[in-house]
Amino acid sequence: MQIASGGTNARARSRRRIEANYWPGFVDALSSLLLVIIFLLSLFMLTQFFLGQELQGRDTALSRLNSQIAELTDLLQLERSNS
8 A cells, every 4th residue: 555655646746847847948938038128128228318319419509500590680680770
């Protein structure tokens, strides 16, 4: 009787070992997915930073050009009033 129950326990243990083998693959897949998400997020953040810098530079240049246009408009108005 003890031999039969020992054999049953061995089969149950081997079934448990076989069932637990999916965890390493699952953990590898999740860690790979997490690495891809972190990489894409950092890429998105860098893109946003550089695009923001580019837009800020354009805004600065645009405001400088607008002030030059206003100055030229004032000078033209003075010339027209003197003529």
